[in-house]
Amino acid sequence: MKASNDLSLWSIIERLQRRLERQGMQPQEADRAVAIAVRTLAHAR
Numbered sequence: 001m002k003a004s005n006d007l008s009l010w011s012i013i014e015r016l017q018r019r020l021e022r023q024g025m026q027p028q029e030a031d032r033a034v035a036i037a038v039r040t041l042a043h044a045r
Contacts, residue, residue, distance in 0.1 A: 013038065 013034055020030035 016037075017027075017030045017034050020033060021027055025033065
């Protein structure tokens with residue numbers, strides 16, 4: 001696997017979704033899990 005130095009939020013989200021899918025999550029489930037995580041982080045203080 002080629003190392004990526006792209007640390008944009010979009011790139012991180014896409015990599016996380018692909019990782020969850022490789023671990024067995026359905027694409028819709030991975031999208032939802034990532035959306036919940038981003039929303040949680042956005043509201044954390």
